[in-house]
Amino acid sequence: xxNKLPPVVVHLLAALxxxxxxVLLTFATDPFTNLRIATVGYYLIAVAGLALxxxxxxxxxxxxxxxxxxxxxxxxxxxxRVPAFPIWADLLLATAAGGVAGLLAGAAAARLRGPYLAGxxxxxxxxxxxxxxxxxxxxAGSNGLSFTVNSQPAGLRSxxxxxxxxxIVWLAVLLALVVLANLARGKLGRTLRAVRDDEVAASLxxxxxxxxxxxxxxxxxxxxxxxxxxxxxxxxxxAPGSFTVALSLSLLAALVLGGLGSLWGALWGAIALxxxxxxxxxxxxxxxxxxxxxxxxxxxxxGVVLIVIVxxxxxxxxxxxRKLWVRVRRPVPSQRGxxx
Amino acid sequence: MTTFFNLTLAGLSxxxxxxxxxxxxxxxxxxxxVVNFAQPALALISSYVAYSVTKDTGSYWLGFAAAIVVGTVxxxxxxxxxxxxxRDAGELSAIIATLGLLLVLQAVSGMIWSNEPxxxxxxxxxxxxxxxxxxFAVLAVVVTASGVLxxxxxxxxxxxxxxxxxxxxxxxxxGVRVGVMLTLGWGLxxxxxxxxxxxxxxxFISPTTLDEVFVFALTAAVLGGLDNPLGTIxxxxxxxxxxxxxxxxxxxxxxxxxxxxxxVAVLAVRPAGLFGRATARRV
Numbered sequence: 001x002x003n004k005l006p007p008v009v010v011h012l013l014a015a016l017x018x019x020x021x022x023v024l025l026t027f028a029t030d031p032f033t034n035l036r037i038a039t040v041g042y043y044l045i046a047v048a049g050l051a052l053x054x055x056x057x058x059x060x061x062x063x064x065x066x067x068x069x070x071x072x073x074x075x076x077x078x079x080x081r082v083p084a085f086p087i088w089a090d091l092l093l094a095t096a097a098g099g100v101a102g103l104l105a106g107a108a109a110a111r112l113r114g115p116y117l118a119g120x121x122x123x124x125x126x127x128x129x130x131x132x133x134x135x136x137x138x139x140a141g142s143n144g145l146s147f148t149v150n151s152q153p154a155g156l157r158s159x160x161x162x163x164x165x166x167x168i169v170w171l172a173v174l175l176a177l178v179v180l181a182n183l184a185r186g187k188l189g190r191t192l193r194a195v196r197d198d199e200v201a202a203s204l205x206x207x208x209x210x211x212x213x214x215x216x217x218x219x220x221x222x223x224x225x226x227x228x229x230x231x232x233x234x235x236x237x238x239a240p241g242s243f244t245v246a247l248s249l250s251l252l253a254a255l256v257l258g259g260l261g262s263l264w265g266a267l268w269g270a271i272a273l274x275x276x277x278x279x280x281x282x283x284x285x286x287x288x289x290x291x292x293x294x295x296x297x298x299x300x301x302x303g304v305v306l307i308v309i310v311x312x313x314x315x316x317x318x319x320x321x322r323k324l325w326v327r328v329r330r331p332v333p334s335q336r337g338x339x340x
Numbered sequence: 341m342t343t344f345f346n347l348t349l350a351g352l353s354x355x356x357x358x359x360x361x362x363x364x365x366x367x368x369x370x371x372x373x374v375v376n377f378a379q380p381a382l383a384l385i386s387s388y389v390a391y392s393v394t395k396d397t398g399s400y401w402l403g404f405a406a407a408i409v410v411g412t413v414x415x416x417x418x419x420x421x422x423x424x425x426x427r428d429a430g431e432l433s434a435i436i437a438t439l440g441l442l443l444v445l446q447a448v449s450g451m452i453w454s455n456e457p458x459x460x461x462x463x464x465x466x467x468x469x470x471x472x473x474x475x476f477a478v479l480a481v482v483v484t485a486s487g488v489l490x491x492x493x494x495x496x497x498x499x500x501x502x503x504x505x506x507x508x509x510x511x512x513x514x515g516v517r518v519g520v521m522l523t524l525g526w527g528l529x530x531x532x533x534x535x536x537x538x539x540x541x542x543x544f545i546s547p548t549t550l551d552e553v554f555v556f557a558l559t560a561a562v563l564g565g566l567d568n569p570l571g572t573i574x575x576x577x578x579x580x581x582x583x584x585x586x587x588x589x590x591x592x593x594x595x596x597x598x599x600x601x602x603x604v605a606v607l608a609v610r611p612a613g614l615f616g617r618a619t620a621r622r623v
Contacts, residue, residue: 060435108604111611114431115375115566119558120603122377126555127596134593245551246446249439256436292454296547300447306440310433311425 011181015174022170031162035234036274038166041173042230043270047254048180048263049223054252055260056189057216058196059109063121065248066128067098067221069240071228074098076145076238077138087151091172091229098225099218106217110210125248129240144239151233169230176226181263183219192216246299253302256309259316268317276301346469347588348581353474354556355580356481357540361557362564362572363485364533370567371505371525373431374423377438380554381445382418382530383537384547386411388453390538391460391545400461407534415530419523450547457546466542477539484535485573488528492569501525552596556583559599563606563614571615 005013026034046068053059071094078090085093105124109117132139139145152164183189194202195212203209232238254269277298284294309316315323361379368376376382386407394403422441426433464472492498503511504521512518540553560579564571579602586598606614 054432058432060432062439108608112607115369115435116562116607118375118377118435119555119562120600120607123555123559123596123600123603126551127594127600130593130596134591244548246443249443252436252439253443293451295455296447296450299443300451303440303443303445303447306436306443307422310429310437310440311422314429314433 007185008178008182011178015178019170019174023167026163026166031160034160034162034166036278038162038169038230038234040270040274041166041169042227042234043251043254043273044266045173045176045223045230046227046251047258047269047273048177048266049220049227050251050255051258051260051263051266052180052184052192052223053216053220054255055262055265056184056192056196057213059213059216060114060118060252061121061217061220062118062245062248062252063105063124063128064221064224064251065243065245066121066124067101067224068228068231068247069128069238069243070101071095071098071225071230072232072238072243073132073139073145073228074225075229075232076147079147079149080145087149087168087233088172091226091233094229094232095176095222095226098228099222101225102217102219102221103214105221106214109217110213122245122248125243125245129243132240142240144237144241146237148236149233165234169234172226172230176223177263180219180223184263188212188215250299250302253306257305257316259318259320262318264321265316265318272305343588347584349470349474350588351581351584352577353470353477353580354540354584355560355577356478357536357553357576358556358560358580359573359576360481360484360536360539361533361553362560362576363488363569364529364536365557365561366564366567366569366572367488367525367529367532369561370569371501371522371529372419372423372427374434374438375558375566376418376529377435378418378441378445379530379533379557380537380550381442381449382411382414383533383540384449384545384550385414385445386530386534387460387537387541387545388449391453391458394461400463404463404538407538408531411534411537412527412531415526415528415533416523418530419526423526424519424522446547453545453547455547457544457549460542460545462542463538473542480535480539481573484532485569488532489569491528497524555596556580556599559603562603565613565615568613568615571613575614 022037026037029037046064050061050064053061074094074097075090078085078093079087105121109120112120132144133141151168152159152161156164184192191202191207191212194205194207195209199209202212228238228243231242250273254273255266256269257272258265258267258269280294280297280301283289284297289297313320361383364379364383365376368374368379389410390403390407392403393406394400397403418441422437423434426437462473463476466473490498492502500511500516501521501524503514503516504518505525508518511521536553536557537550541549556579557576560576561572563575563579564573579599582602583595583598587595590598
């Protein structure tokens, strides 16, 4: 029956279902876990945006942390300077700010490919957070901006604030995912893949290659801006120390782990980002490791994941799940077709 | 006018370092068509080894030698264990794998030597305008770069390395041991990269010290055309001087963004770099 509905309705219904499940989940878990659930949410939208750019369109970005930086500072500045705006307007503007930055980056990057593009976006990730030192009065230097968001309506004051925050984060994330899923399924998704697989053939088929690449950057970095805005909303701070090169690279690690070329992969990647941190903290505490070791354990793990996945499981978790699903649905005894 | 002169001199020595690290990227790119994003981490590990050796023995030069040796060994190991298995896996795989290695090595160096910065000594006196340390940096890079260029141009080993990079199949038919040549190229590149690290790191070493330097080195390599050693050296020196002006006149915090602006501007006009030859892309 679901197959007969237009995709946008299916996606909206799925998002609604997810939201209900998540709200129920936040009632069943403690505030710490609520915070983690919310964190998975904003990482999910950041990684999903990267999936559209890198997975669907084949453009590598090592600088998505920079777009999160822009989103976070947009929310921080709006909350501090324009307190009259409701939080949803702040988040919308953070998304727009990320999108505008992505438009500029995409226009500059449309002629770059492979290692050149990776290098340019890496420079963005290294260079942008230092801007806070340049404008210490406005952006508060390396200490960053801290603020409090009073978004909870009077009628819901009895709900713990972490739970409320998790709802807001996931509402925003699911709405953005519906948009992304529709884009990915529709004409844009096909165009993106056509450009990734063969630019010449795509342009012969009437696809505007440069415009498509810029559009991919725009959508992807708008997601980054939203993710950064949600992070600022959740933590109540925006500081340059949170938007290191390591953040940009761990987003890429999450994408590769989850599986390039699928939005579902972004979910597995985002969960891994949050829970790698949790597990390594637990392990470090259990083995009473020195701080030097425990602080660096998550990064080491991301690095190992990147290498192992590329060497041994290029399709990532989602690829593995898909293979499993195919095998479950249609058990094929013969091994003949699997030679490739 | 003196400010201008001083900034030029300061830019020359930092530009020499960008050129050296850029050169190490170019040697590898020429040999295996991979941009080695792990290069700063290889240089970082070898510099940390130098730090430990110098601390234990009291000799800067013993540490220096250790850095070059460790760097070379690491480069060889990376080519054999990581890059060779990914030979046919496509551009994105190599980028992701070397980035993974970057994360691992940075994390490991933080685990061993801590994330806190340590004081790291210069080879020579570093005080004053164009100090002995600056002179040493420029001379070391000029000598090394000339050595590499002469090796490629005039020796039989260099010829075989070029052949292996240019056309592996034909080189193999002519009796060149292509695999050995590629490994040698990575070892050589990592040695040059370690030299650059030793020059770039003072006064403080921490796991992220080389991030910015790497961005500048990559910019220098791209300016040079990514497969042109001489162009990279010229590009590195020019970039060092240009960024020194930006730092002195506009503020040091804008330097990485200025590097990005230069990179984008140059590539918009000449997509193959200033000195690179435009090649038809295979489809």
